[in-house]
Amino acid sequence: MKNIKTLIEALKNFYNQETISYPIGEWPGKKYSNIPETLRGKPKVDEEKCIGCEACYNACSAFTIKFFEEGNERKYNIDINKCVFCGRCEDVCPEDAIKLSNEFELTYFPERKEEKRYVKWIKLLKDCKNCGEKFAAIDQINKIHERISLNINPKVSEEASKDYEIYSNYCPKCRKILSYKIGINPTKYYLRLGRG
Amino acid sequence: MFLSLKKKARVHSPWIYHFHTGGCNGCDIETFATLIPRFDIERFGVKLVSSPRHADIIIVNGPVTKQFVPMLLRVYNQVPNPKIVIAIGSCALTCGVFNRNGEENYALAGPAEKLIPVDVCIPGCPPKPEAIIQGIMYAIQKLSSL
Ligand code: SF4
Ligand code: SF4
Ligand code: SF4
Numbered sequence: 001m002k003n004i005k006t007l008i009e010a011l012k013n014f015y016n017q018e019t020i021s022y023p024i025g026e027w028p029g030k031k032y033s034n035i036p037e038t039l040r041g042k043p044k045v046d047e048e049k050c051i052g053c054e055a056c057y058n059a060c061s062a063f064t065i066k067f068f069e070e071g072n073e074r075k076y077n078i079d080i081n082k083c084v085f086c087g088r089c090e091d092v093c094p095e096d097a098i099k100l101s102n103e104f105e106l107t108y109f110p111e112r113k114e115e116k117r118y119v120k121w122i123k124l125l126k127d128c129k130n131c132g133e134k135f136a137a138i139d140q141i142n143k144i145h146e147r148i149s150l151n152i153n154p155k156v157s158e159e160a161s162k163d164y165e166i167y168s169n170y171c172p173k174c175r176k177i178l179s180y181k182i183g184i185n186p187t188k189y190y191l192r193l194g195r196g
Numbered sequence: 197m198f199l200s201l202k203k204k205a206r207v208h209s210p211w212i213y214h215f216h217t218g219g220c221n222g223c224d225i226e227t228f229a230t231l232i233p234r235f236d237i238e239r240f241g242v243k244l245v246s247s248p249r250h251a252d253i254i255i256v257n258g259p260v261t262k263q264f265v266p267m268l269l270r271v272y273n274q275v276p277n278p279k280i281v282i283a284i285g286s287c288a289l290t291c292g293v294f295n296r297n298g299e300e301n302y303a304l305a306g307p308a309e310k311l312i313p314v315d316v317c318i319p320g321c322p323p324k325p326e327a328i329i330q331g332i333m334y335a336i337q338k339l340s341s342l
Contacts (some may be wrong), residue, residue, distance in 0.1 A: 006229045016333070019236040023326055039324075061294055062286070062321070081289040084321040107331040110309070113317070 039102040040085040042076055045121050049097035052076075052123035052137030054096050056089035065089060069125065072134060073107075078119040080106055095143075128171035130178075137169035143169075156189045206252050207340045209241030210280075210332075213251035215271055217308065219258030220294075222322040223285040227255060230325040230332075237329055240336065248274040252337050255306045257284040259291040272312045278342040280335045283307075283314045284328065286321040293321065306309045 021027075023035045052074060064082035067074050075111045089098045108116040125134040126141060145168065149161050170178055202245035216224055230237045231244060245251050248271045260268055272281070274277050286292030286309040308314060315338055 018233045019232060019239075022329065063296055067290065079290065081317070081319045082286050082292055082321075083319070084286065084293065103332050104320075104324050104327050106323070106327060107334050108317055108319075110314055110317055117319070 007038075013034050015069060035102045035104070037102065040087055040100045041103040042080060042101055042106060042120060043083065043089060044099055044101045045076075045101075045119060046097045046099075047121045049095045050123065051095055051097070051139040051143045053094065053140050055092045055094065059092040061086050061088050069134065072127070074123045074125055074137060076121050077125070080119065082115050082141055089171040092137045126169075128174055129169040131171060133171050141168045153189075153193060156165060160189060203340075207336060210242065210252040210336055210339060211243050211245045211250055212253045212332075213245055213248045213271070213275065214255045215248075215257075215268065215330040217258035217264040217268055217288075218261035219239055219285060219287045223257040223287070226325055227257070227284060227328060230328045235325045235329060237332060242332060249276065251275050251279070252339065253280045253282060253332075255282045255284055256312070257288050259287040259294045259301075259304050259314065260308055260311060261303055262305045262331075265311065268308070268311060273281070278339070280315045280339055281312055282307060282310075282316045282318065282331055282335050284318045284323060284331070286319060288314075289317055289319060289327060
C-alpha cells in the first residue's frame with residue numbers, strides 16, 4: 001500500500017515540473033520574459049521628471065542615495081552595491097521620478113563596475129541674486145511655483161505668484177531680510193481674505 | 197592534453213565552497229535556495245563541497261568581521277589555483293547595512309574586496325536566486341577563460 005502511494009506521488013511529480021525556468025531567455029528560438037511585475041530591482045530615475053528635492057536622499061534606508069554639488073550642478077548618485085531594494089525612495093518621490101524597475105541581472109565583473117554599479121543623474125542649481133549662494137534646484141523652484149498657483153485662493157493667486165517670482169531668486173537667508181525691507185510677507189494674504 | 201581535460205572538467209562541473217563571514221544570514225539562505233530543485237543550479241554541474249581544498253569557486257558573503265579575517269585568508273589560500281571568488285550581497289561588496297554612511301564600524305575589517313581579490317560581484321541585499329544563477333554563469337565564463 002505504501003509503495004503504491006509513493007508510486008502515485010512519483011507519477012504526479014513526473015508531470016509537475018518543480019524547477020522553474022530562468023525568467024528571461026530564448027527558447028525555443030523565441031524570446032520570452034516572465035519576470036513578475038512586482039519584483040523590486042535596480043532603481044531607475046527619470047531625469048526629466050526629477051525636480052531635485054532630496055526626498056529620496058532623506059528617506060533611503062541604506063544611505064546609498066548621495067549627492068554632491070559641483071559648480072552649478074548637483075550630482076546624484078545611487079550605489080547599487082548598497083541598495084537593499086526596499087522601495088522607500090519610490091514611496092516618497094513626489095514626482096514618481098524614481099522607480100524600482102524589474103531589472104534583476106546586476107552581476108558585474110569588478111573591472112567593469114562603472115557600467116553597472118552606479119545610477120547617476122544631474123540637476124541644475126539656482127544662484128541667489130543677492131549673495132550668489134546656490135540654494136535649490138531650478139526645477140524644484142518652478143514646481144513650487146506651479147503648486148502655489150494651483151492651491152491658493154484665486155482672489156490673491158495673481159499677486160502671490162508675482163511675489164513668488166521675486167522671492168524665488170533669493171536664498172532663505174536673504175529672503176528674510178528682503179521680506180523685511182520691501183514688505184512682502186505671507187500674512188498680508190490672510191489679512192486680505194479676512195482670516196488674519 | 198591532460199591539462200585541457202582538467203579544464204573541461206572544471207568548466208563543466210565547478211565545485212563551490214560557501215564561506216560566511218558574519219552577515220545576517222539572508223544571503224546564505226538565498227545561496228542555498230539556488231541549489232534546491234526549484235532553481236536547480238546543479239543542472240550546470242555545480243556542487244557544494246565542504247572543504248575549500250576541493251573547490252574551484254569560493255562564495256563569500258557577509259561583511260568580514262575582525263575575527264573572521266585570519267579564517268578568510270586561510271580558506272582563500274587553501275583553495276587550489278585557478279580559483280574564482282564570488283562576492284554575494286551588499287555586505288561582501290561595501291559592508292552594506294552594517295556600515296552606515298561610510299563611517300567605520302568598530303567590528304568590521306572592511307568588505308571582502310579589500311582583503312582578497314574578487315572576480316565576480318553580485319549586488320543585492322539579498323540577491324535574488326536568479327541573480328545568483330547569473331553570477332555563477334559569469335564565474336563559469338571566467339573560469340573557462342583562465
Ligand atoms: S530602494 Fe531603498 S535602499 Fe535602494 S535606493 Fe531606494 S530607498 Fe535606498
Ligand atoms: S524628485 Fe524624486 S528622484 Fe528627484 S530628488 Fe525628489 S525624491 Fe529624489
Ligand atoms: S547583504 Fe543583506 S542579506 Fe546579505 S548578509 Fe548582508 S545584510 Fe544580510
